[in-house]
Amino acid sequence: MKSLAGQDVLTAGQFKPSVCEQLFKEARAMRTLVDEHGSLDRLGSRVLINLFYEPSTRTSASFAAAMLRLGGKVFPINEIKTSSVAKGETLEDTIKTLEQYADVIVLRHPEAGSAQRAAAAADIPIINAGDGAGEHPTQALLDLFTIIEEKGGPDGLSITLLGDLKHGRTVHSLARLLSNYDVRLNLVSPKTLGLPKAVRDDLSVSVTEHDSLESALPDTDVLYVTRVQRERFAKKADYDKVKGSYVVSPESLVKAKDDLIVLHPLPRVDEIDARMDADPRAAYFREVRNGLYVRMALLALVLG
Amino acid sequence: MKSLAGQDVLTAGQFKPSVCEQLFKEARAMRTLVDEHGSLDRLGSRVLINLFYEPSTRTSASFAAAMLRLGGKVFPINEIKTSSVAKGETLEDTIKTLEQYADVIVLRHPEAGSAQRAAAAADIPIINAGDGAGEHPTQALLDLFTIIEEKGGPDGLSITLLGDLKHGRTVHSLARLLSNYDVRLNLVSPKTLGLPKAVRDDLSVSVTEHDSLESALPDTDVLYVTRVQRERFAKKADYDKVKGSYVVSPESLVKAKDDLIVLHPLPRVDEIDARMDADPRAAYFREVRNGLYVRMALLALVLG
Amino acid sequence: MKSLAGQDVLTAGQFKPSVCEQLFKEARAMRTLVDEHGSLDRLGSRVLINLFYEPSTRTSASFAAAMLRLGGKVFPINEIKTSSVAKGETLEDTIKTLEQYADVIVLRHPEAGSAQRAAAAADIPIINAGDGAGEHPTQALLDLFTIIEEKGGPDGLSITLLGDLKHGRTVHSLARLLSNYDVRLNLVSPKTLGLPKAVRDDLSVSVTEHDSLESALPDTDVLYVTRVQRERFAKKADYDKVKGSYVVSPESLVKAKDDLIVLHPLPRVDEIDARMDADPRAAYFREVRNGLYVRMALLALVLG
Numbered sequence: 001m002k003s004l005a006g007q008d009v010l011t012a013g014q015f016k017p018s019v020c021e022q023l024f025k026e027a028r029a030m031r032t033l034v035d036e037h038g039s040l041d042r043l044g045s046r047v048l049i050n051l052f053y054e055p056s057t058r059t060s061a062s063f064a065a066a067m068l069r070l071g072g073k074v075f076p077i078n079e080i081k082t083s084s085v086a087k088g089e090t091l092e093d094t095i096k097t098l099e100q101y102a103d104v105i106v107l108r109h110p111e112a113g114s115a116q117r118a119a120a121a122a123d124i125p126i127i128n129a130g131d132g133a134g135e136h137p138t139q140a141l142l143d144l145f146t147i148i149e150e151k152g153g154p155d156g157l158s159i160t161l162l163g164d165l166k167h168g169r170t171v172h173s174l175a176r177l178l179s180n181y182d183v184r185l186n187l188v189s190p191k192t193l194g195l196p197k198a199v200r201d202d203l204s205v206s207v208t209e210h211d212s213l214e215s216a217l218p219d220t221d222v223l224y225v226t227r228v229q230r231e232r233f234a235k236k237a238d239y240d241k242v243k244g245s246y247v248v249s250p251e252s253l254v255k256a257k258d259d260l261i262v263l264h265p266l267p268r269v270d271e272i273d274a275r276m277d278a279d280p281r282a283a284y285f286r287e288v289r290n291g292l293y294v295r296m297a298l299l300a301l302v303l304g
Numbered sequence: 305m306k307s308l309a310g311q312d313v314l315t316a317g318q319f320k321p322s323v324c325e326q327l328f329k330e331a332r333a334m335r336t337l338v339d340e341h342g343s344l345d346r347l348g349s350r351v352l353i354n355l356f357y358e359p360s361t362r363t364s365a366s367f368a369a370a371m372l373r374l375g376g377k378v379f380p381i382n383e384i385k386t387s388s389v390a391k392g393e394t395l396e397d398t399i400k401t402l403e404q405y406a407d408v409i410v411l412r413h414p415e416a417g418s419a420q421r422a423a424a425a426a427d428i429p430i431i432n433a434g435d436g437a438g439e440h441p442t443q444a445l446l447d448l449f450t451i452i453e454e455k456g457g458p459d460g461l462s463i464t465l466l467g468d469l470k471h472g473r474t475v476h477s478l479a480r481l482l483s484n485y486d487v488r489l490n491l492v493s494p495k496t497l498g499l500p501k502a503v504r505d506d507l508s509v510s511v512t513e514h515d516s517l518e519s520a521l522p523d524t525d526v527l528y529v530t531r532v533q534r535e536r537f538a539k540k541a542d543y544d545k546v547k548g549s550y551v552v553s554p555e556s557l558v559k560a561k562d563d564l565i566v567l568h569p570l571p572r573v574d575e576i577d578a579r580m581d582a583d584p585r586a587a588y589f590r591e592v593r594n595g596l597y598v599r600m601a602l603l604a605l606v607l608g
Numbered sequence: 609m610k611s612l613a614g615q616d617v618l619t620a621g622q623f624k625p626s627v628c629e630q631l632f633k634e635a636r637a638m639r640t641l642v643d644e645h646g647s648l649d650r651l652g653s654r655v656l657i658n659l660f661y662e663p664s665t666r667t668s669a670s671f672a673a674a675m676l677r678l679g680g681k682v683f684p685i686n687e688i689k690t691s692s693v694a695k696g697e698t699l700e701d702t703i704k705t706l707e708q709y710a711d712v713i714v715l716r717h718p719e720a721g722s723a724q725r726a727a728a729a730a731d732i733p734i735i736n737a738g739d740g741a742g743e744h745p746t747q748a749l750l751d752l753f754t755i756i757e758e759k760g761g762p763d764g765l766s767i768t769l770l771g772d773l774k775h776g777r778t779v780h781s782l783a784r785l786l787s788n789y790d791v792r793l794n795l796v797s798p799k800t801l802g803l804p805k806a807v808r809d810d811l812s813v814s815v816t817e818h819d820s821l822e823s824a825l826p827d828t829d830v831l832y833v834t835r836v837q838r839e840r841f842a843k844k845a846d847y848d849k850v851k852g853s854y855v856v857s858p859e860s861l862v863k864a865k866d867d868l869i870v871l872h873p874l875p876r877v878d879e880i881d882a883r884m885d886a887d888p889r890a891a892y893f894r895e896v897r898n899g900l901y902v903r904m905a906l907l908a909l910v911l912g
Contacts, residue, residue, distance in 0.1 A: 088875070274394075341653055365706060368683045
């Protein structure tokens with residue numbers, strides 16, 4: 001098994017089951033240690049730079065908290081667009097400059113492929129925290145970890161992906177990651193927002209398409225919800241016609257399994273009714289918490 | 305006496321004299337420790353998130369310094385308005401996400417009542433660092449602490465509130481907090497900018513209104529200055545007529561007591577003449593320093 | 609020799625050779641310690657505030673990393689322009705407020721002389737990280753340190769300053785600093801962008817002006833490159849006529865010494881061809897790294 005030490009984290013595809021197993025074992029250890037001590041003193045001498053070319057409070061805070069709870073040091077760079085660094089300097093030069101100060105760089109950038117470019121320029125590890133239409137591998141990893149922790153899977157599970165499956169790197173990365181396991185995937189989306197052929201062709205598992213959540217629900221162990229945005233429809237009438245079919249609420253889950261779990265990469269707007277929050281099947285905030293443990297594990301292994 | 309451990313800090317009204325006594329005793333201990341050691345190692349495993357929906361360098365820096373000098377970790381979130389978190393996500397969801405990463409959230413938000421909403425959503429303590437026209441309890445606490453440290457009060461003191469007493473949560477919170485003690489309050493403001501009836505009705509102490517600082521000054525132990533903003537007047541002529549009456553300078557204090565102190569929540573523009581800074585009675589920068597100790601004490605007790 | 613302890617760092621002129629010697633000895637010690645341990649635990653109780661009135665990711669990150677690797681604490685303030693602090697508050701008041709929280713303030717401000725004003729107001733040390741057309745002393749210090757580390761100088765070296773020598777505090781500060789040593793300076797710039805007379809008059813070393821890099825190159829040990837910006841020319845035709853003469857590339861260095869080094873304060877746009885990066889003579893990213901060590905040394909000595 002290839003160790004993560006010193007590696008870049010660029011795509012979900014790097015995470016074969018054996019690497020995931022190593023990572024998730026470490027994540028469980030992190031959960032125990034955080035529960036007991038709040039923080040560890042494991043990366044006390046290391047510096048992480050959070051280099052965010054577009055804002056993402058949630059991802060930035062998650063990586064920062066992970067590094068801080070490992071005892072490490074964090075310097076966030078958020079204002080990159082207005083900074084002189086941005087005035088004509090290449091991403092490669094910015095990376096080659098910042099790596100003189102840091103031990104690892106977490107990069108969010110609007111262009112697909114930017115994380116690869118950064119990694120090629122850098123001598124220190126680069127962690128992709130979202131590169132435009134490209135990938136967001138740590139989100140897929142925390143999704144998978146949550147499925148395992150909540151449902152003991154993923155083998156044998158039936159997982160339903162709901163909403164806009166066309167856009168959104170999160171659902172693409174997750175589908176590819178799940179394809180390494182013995183799962184059944186149900187796809188529920190508006191016709192114009194289905195999973196792209198390129199992603200479907202990569203999947204080596206059983207895939208069923210459904211017109212509605214209702215038909216997929218009886219066989220669903222994990223319901224992964226994403227938002228259907230009005231902006232994706234040419235006509236408001238087309239959006240209005242379908243939007244109700246992609247909202248999760250106590251009513252829409254009447255025929256669901258008792259032990260189903262609902263996941264969402266967040267932020268949510270109204271695709272999950274707030275009344276769901278009190279339902280023990282709503283696992284999306286526990287999913288957020290798992291993001292802390294998975295990112296702690298990843299930083300510890302990459303810098304270990 | 306109710307302990308502060310695990311509590312939210314939402315309003316000045318929570319701080320009965322016995323709680324203030326506990327808090328201020330801790331603040332004095334913090335002052336001694338900071339003087340001797342610079343920082344402590346008391347909250348080494350804890351993470352504070354500074355969640356600021358509107359910028360406030362001063363308050364943000366004060367809480368951050370307090371947490372850092374307690375040995376704790378700080379992650380500041382300032383760009384919330386432009387972030388994806390802000391795109392349709394409720395305050396409640398943002399809080400429920402960030403509490404997965406942090407042990408305490410300090411919240412500045414433009415809407416009155418937002419701190420209460422955040423506290424209702426959160427399992428971890430929320431500290432209100434200003435919620436629009438609502439409250440800013442830690443400012444009132446550091447004001448009161450300064451009055452006690454500088455003047456040995458507040459019992460028996462005559463305290464003059466000067467300037468715009470209508471707007472500004474700071475002066476309202478302070479007036480309510482002082483109302484728990486045996487003080488005399490003098491109110492000096494333009495007629496249209498007097499203390500709101502709702503606040504006055506809450507006060508159980510002797511209150512006297514004055515037309516001018518001059519008449520209140522001979523009986524003033526503590527002069528609390530706030531700015532009279534031009535924007536509050538319909539006509540510039542009305543503003544010009546009164547503005548000189550609310551400026552504190554060496555000249556305007558000729559008839560003041562020798563041991564009077566001048567306070568101000570800052571930032572100041574021209575309502576306190578810069579020549580006052582060298583006067584030992586100018587206590588406003590010592591007041592800022594006290595903010596560090598009071599916020600250290602508060603964080604230590606809430607997270608203790 | 610005057611100690612740096614408790615001193616402000618405002619101009620390159622403060623750094624006489626004996627002070628530089630002390631600073632650079634400390635910087636070398638920092639390099640060894642960082643190589644061995646990543647970080648030290650030397651300033652664990654101290655708080656640095658990075659107060660940036662204009663963005664400068666690179667300088668801000670460099671000072672932050674320096675403080676963090678010394679074990680100290682950092683609070684960055686970047687949003688100063690939009691903050692309430694900026695609404696009419698003087699720089700002096702902002703400084704007198706923030707010094708209640710911090711042990712040292714690193715200041716970047718668009719106005720020349722602002723660092724001096726801040727230092728006059730403050731009781732704690734102020735470090736000038738660029739004050740408009742004024743100075744940027746730590747950049748000049750890290751440039752000099754790099755020349756010494758790379759070339760064993762500066763005594764006896766021939767140093768060529770290339771590009772826009774009129775604007776840019778960096779090259780002015782460096783020229784003045786080099787003037788304390790036995791160096792030869794070659795100036796290569798467009799006629800309208802020569803070194804200002806005020807700076808030249810301060811230089812007590814041999815200075816030669818060249819029309820082109822080609823004529824200066826055979827005698828160059830250190831080539832210090834700065835950008836020639838199109839905006840500095842009234843007519844695009846004038847710019848196009850000269851721009852090629854100020855680009856450093858493998859081709860333009862054919863007649864250079866084998867042990868020449870190329871420096872640049874960065875960011876670069878196209879004045880150094882990216883193919884140079886693989887050339888061992890390209891020292892500009894090592895120069896960035898030296899910035900970390902020099903700023904660590906400076907903070908350690910100032911706060912020591």
